[in-house]
Amino acid sequence: xxxxxxxxxxxxxxxxxxxxDRPLLxxxxxxxxxxxxxxxxxxxxxxxxxxxxxxxxxxxxxSGSGKSTTxxxxxxxxxxxxxxxxxxxxxxxxxxxxxxxKRMIELRGNTIxxxxxxxxxxxxxxxxIGYQVKExxxxxxxxxxxxDIAKVLSEAGLPDSHRRAKQYPHEFSGGMRQRALIAIxxxxxxxxxxxxxxxxALDVTVQRQILDHLEGMTSELGTAVLLITHDLGLAAExxxxxxxxxxxxxxxxxxxxxxxxxxxxxxxxxLVESAPSLASRRIQVAKEQGVEAxxxxxxxxxxxxxxxxxxxxxxxxxxxxxxxxxxxxxxxxVDGVSFDxxxxxxxxxxxxSGSGKSTxxxxxxxxxKPTDGKILFDGVDTSxxxxxxxxxxxxxxxxxxxxxxxxxxxxxxxxxxxxxxxxVHKIGNKASREKKVRELLDQVALPQSxxxxxxxxxxxxxxxxxxxxxxxxxxxxxxxxxxxxxxxxVLVQAQVLNLLADLQSNLGxxxxxxxxxxxxxxxxxxxxxxxxxxxxxxxxxxxxVFDAPQQEYTQALLNAIPGAKLMLPPEVA
Amino acid sequence: MxxxxxxxxxxxxxxxxxxxxxxxxxxDQAPLSLWADAWRKLRRRPLFIVSAVMILVILVVAFFPxxxxxxxxxxxxxxxxxxxAPSPGHPFGFTFQGCDVYARVIYGTQASVMVGVFAVIxxxxxxxxxxxxxxxxxxxxxxxxxxxxxxxxxxxxxxGALVVTQLPFFRENKSVWTVIMIIVLLAWPQMARLTRGAxxxxxxxxxxxxxxSLGVSxxxxxxxxxxxxxxxxxxxxxxxxxxxxIVLEATLSFLGIGLPGSIMSWGNDISAAQSSIRTNPxxxxxxxxxxxxxxxxxxxxxxxxxxALDPKSRQR
Numbered sequence: 048x049x050x051x052x053x054x055x056x057x058x059x060x061x062x063x064x065x066x067x068d069r070p071l072l073x074x075x076x077x078x079x080x081x082x083x084x085x086x087x088x089x090x091x092x093x094x095x096x097x098x099x100x101x102x103x104x105x106x107x108x109x110s111g112s113g114k115s116t117t118x119x120x121x122x123x124x125x126x127x128x129x130x131x132x133x134x135x136x137x138x139x140x141x142x143x144x145x146x147x148x149k150r151m152i153e154l155r156g157n158t159i160x161x162x163x164x165x166x167x168x169x170x171x172x173x174x175x176i177g178y179q180v181k182e183x184x185x186x187x188x189x190x191x192x193x194x195d196i197a198k199v200l201s202e203a204g205l206p207d208s209h210r211r212a213k214q215y216p217h218e219f220s221g222g223m224r225q226r227a228l229i230a231i232x233x234x235x236x237x238x239x240x241x242x243x244x245x246x247x248a249l250d251v252t253v254q255r256q257i258l259d260h261l262e263g264m265t266s267e268l269g270t271a272v273l274l275i276t277h278d279l280g281l282a283a284e285x286x287x288x289x290x291x292x293x294x295x296x297x298x299x300x301x302x303x304x305x306x307x308x309x310x311x312x313x314x315x316x317x318l319v320e321s322a323p324s325l326a327s328r329r330i331q332v333a334k335e336q337g338v339e340a341x342x343x344x345x346x347x348x349x350x351x352x353x354x355x356x357x358x359x360x361x362x363x364x365x366x367x368x369x370x371x372x373x374x375x376x377x378x379x380x381v382d383g384v385s386f387d388x389x390x391x392x393x394x395x396x397x398x399x400s401g402s403g404k405s406t407x408x409x410x411x412x413x414x415x416k417p418t419d420g421k422i423l424f425d426g427v428d429t430s431x432x433x434x435x436x437x438x439x440x441x442x443x444x445x446x447x448x449x450x451x452x453x454x455x456x457x458x459x460x461x462x463x464x465x466x467x468x469x470x471v472h473k474i475g476n477k478a479s480r481e482k483k484v485r486e487l488l489d490q491v492a493l494p495q496s497x498x499x500x501x502x503x504x505x506x507x508x509x510x511x512x513x514x515x516x517x518x519x520x521x522x523x524x525x526x527x528x529x530x531x532x533x534x535x536x537v538l539v540q541a542q543v544l545n546l547l548a549d550l551q552s553n554l555g556x557x558x559x560x561x562x563x564x565x566x567x568x569x570x571x572x573x574x575x576x577x578x579x580x581x582x583x584x585x586x587x588x589x590x591x592v593f594d595a596p597q598q599e600y601t602q603a604l605l606n607a608i609p610g611a612k613l614m615l616p617p618e619v620a
Numbered sequence: 621m622x623x624x625x626x627x628x629x630x631x632x633x634x635x636x637x638x639x640x641x642x643x644x645x646x647x648d649q650a651p652l653s654l655w656a657d658a659w660r661k662l663r664r665r666p667l668f669i670v671s672a673v674m675i676l677v678i679l680v681v682a683f684f685p686x687x688x689x690x691x692x693x694x695x696x697x698x699x700x701x702x703x704x705a706p707s708p709g710h711p712f713g714f715t716f717q718g719c720d721v722y723a724r725v726i727y728g729t730q731a732s733v734m735v736g737v738f739a740v741i742x743x744x745x746x747x748x749x750x751x752x753x754x755x756x757x758x759x760x761x762x763x764x765x766x767x768x769x770x771x772x773x774x775x776x777x778x779x780g781a782l783v784v785t786q787l788p789f790f791r792e793n794k795s796v797w798t799v800i801m802i803i804v805l806l807a808w809p810q811m812a813r814l815t816r817g818a819x820x821x822x823x824x825x826x827x828x829x830x831x832x833s834l835g836v837s838x839x840x841x842x843x844x845x846x847x848x849x850x851x852x853x854x855x856x857x858x859x860x861x862x863x864x865x866i867v868l869e870a871t872l873s874f875l876g877i878g879l880p881g882s883i884m885s886w887g888n889d890i891s892a893a894q895s896s897i898r899t900n901p902x903x904x905x906x907x908x909x910x911x912x913x914x915x916x917x918x919x920x921x922x923x924x925x926x927x928a929l930d931p932k933s934r935q936r
Binding site for chain 1: 832
């Protein structure tokens with residue numbers, strides 16, 4: 048006991064505090080072990096963190112770093128094959144790391160609340176929202192009349208809460224569901240709220256609203272928050288203290304600004320360097336590199352850079368929504384969108400979910416037919432292509448999709464995956480195709496031995512690089528990246544973005560980059576088209592749009608980038 | 621500075637938390653396809669080993685019955701032995717007609733296994749084809765195939781078989797093949813439904829869109845990408861259905877509408893044993909036990925395959 052205290056004394060708060068301000072939650076030397084089919088795996092080692100009453104602490108780390116596992120241990124909800132194999136979790140001085148289930152049930156809700164990650168799957172679809180709030184209130188012995196329920200919901204920022212309580216989860220949007228989950232998490236006024244990536248599934252503007260609201264509510268109630276996130280910018284903006292986890296260990300912790308300005312551990316340094324959302328300064332550097340890369344292009348390529356490889360003219364896509372028998376209403380997913388894409392540059396289409404940006408991508412890829420308007424590729428109207436011409440068109444325009452787990456056929460090994468486009472287009476013989484696959488793997492910086500592996504053996508970033516290699520196999524001119532880096536961890540995302548930039552400068556590729564993440568746009572795009580509800584609201588060069596956004600919507604999007612307001616002193620950046 | 625309480629800046633010793641290359645490819649394990657992975661899991665499962673060995677034995681018995689008994693099943697039937705007790709060389713005793721029960725059980729395997737195997741092949745061909753088309757194309761193709769399947773679903777199997785066997789063609793050509801045809805005719809919709817569901821699940825995956833934008837045609841993407849990914853549940857159902865079809869053959873034969881009496885099968889023997897259950901239960905017991913063991917092994921194998929092929933248990 049004494050020893051444990053000594054080893055963690057550098058993080059405990061003993062120095063500044065009087066005995067009165069005892070930490071609300073203190074994790075000391077925590078180790079968590081999972082029993083898997085491959086034997087015991089230590090998911091977390093030597094984890095320690097301290098949360099004072101009313102304080103917000105963020106755990107930052109990539110997927111698999113043990114950040115969620117640590118938080119789940121604190122609320123006693125580890126999966127069945129996991130257990131605390133060492134260390135202590137002190138809640139208000141009481142060790143709860145091996146507390147009996149009965150005690151944990153008493154604590155949950157009342158003392159420790161939880162807001163889970165995915166608002167889409169964490170509400171029970173067969174019960175009304177009100178009932179799900181009531182359940183929590185009843186379980187913790189609080190008044191649970193309709194008035195109480197409505198109060199809880201309205202406090203979480205759901206207007207018209209009496210009516211809302213009588214609705215089912217499917218009648219709520221993602222942001223509203225997350226509000227309902229926050230309402231449930233805070234309904235019993237816990238002293239500690241664990242928020243596990245509470246907004247990662249939401250649009251940036253909604254994320255901002257929700258986090259603002261959460262901040263307001265918790266500071267009003269004096270609730271301490273343990274925020275789990277992969278986004279360093281978000282953590283720094285919202286938390287007093289940041290704990291960085293890497294491969295199951297805490298590598299660095301401290302006050303958030305201090306940590307950002309003066310990262311000590313190489314992993315934290317790497318994180319700070321590659322966080323897209325942090326400061327404008329670094330993004331400037333990235334952009335300058337981009338400019339240099341453009342200068343390195345062969346003169347011929349620069350000269351050609353004047354022509355528009357893609358011209359989108361007044362594009363419309365109308366879906367018929369069925370409304371009962373024989374009735375239908377029109378829904379314009381894309382409405383009057385026009386823009387040009389310059390050869391050898393990157394044009395980003397930015398928008399929130401439902402803005403129609405992916406529909407534009409599908410139409411450019413000829414996977415959906417436009418209702419109206421034209422797509423000119425190299426001056427040719429693509430809607431007039433004959434099947435054989437369309438087959439040739441496919442060689443020149445290639446997609447990269449968002450979900451690295453879904454875009455590769457799990458039954459094909461990497462060689463077959465990358466070879467498939469060559470085989471389909473009957474290019475070369477077996478030997479020359481294999482040579483090409485090896486070259487492509489080199490280009491995307493994967494070892495050639497990856498050829499024999501299957502997608503399930505690769506990480507998300509590696510799969511995405513395989514997808515890039517497959518897209519490059521046919522030497523295309525245009526690559527459509529549909530949220531190609533959105534599902535990746537920050538470091539891996541930076542790696543893939545750099546790869547894309549390198550490939551662009553080496554091969555003179557044109558990118559049409561569909562994303563919801565303005566921070567990424569700033570790193571990679573030359574031109575930006577901002578879409579809202581199917582319409583194009585603003586277009587311009589990246590600099591113009593970022594420095595002087597003309598539209599309110601664009602401004603709102605820019606303000607919602609987490610960490611955007613954190614102005615770091617220049618010497619840090 | 622927001623915090624005024626804990627200003628400690630902790631850094632873990634770097635030697636304890638070494639920094640690895642971002643996103644390095646694991647190279648320490650042999651590559652694993654779905655099938656290799658499934659095999660690795662299967663060969664450690666007792667359920668799989670036991671059922672596989674049993675099925676192997678059953679198959680050997682079915683194709684080489686002569687290896688297991690010197691007694692020809694029909695030639696040596698002597699009424700003197702009627703309902704006789706087990707004797708040396710005749711471990712299971714004799715039937716009412718004085719035939720050797722052991723030899724009949726051994727020789728009956730062939731018909732049962734043949735019906736099972738070929739009925740499953742037929743169901744796979746029809747069910748998977750129609751189910752895949754319905755699932756992949758949707759729309760009116762789906763509606764037509766689904767309604768067609770529903771019609772067959774609505775027919776109880778035995779009742780349907782009773783009706784079909786009364787058709788002149790089936791009445792006149794009673795053989796293993798007519799029984800197989802009847803089973804296929806009545807049992808394909810279940811396979812079609814399963815395939816349809818599995819195909820719909822895969823159809824909208826990104827890798828199908830990716831393949832299409834590479835220039836792969838729709839039908840090619842169905843054959844090369846969708847079906848291989850929908851195969852796992854199909855294999856599991858097929859394995860289990862094999863056992864079910866063997867029971868079905870026995871049921872039909874028992875009712876006298878299955879295999880003709882001239883073909884030796886467990887179902888026929890169970891049917892014939894009805895008259896002597898009280899005096900000589902062994903006559904019923906042995907073919908019924910053979911039937912149960914066979915069916916059990918196929919269903920156990922199906923269970924083991926389902927666990928091994930479960931995509932959720934695959935590492936990511």
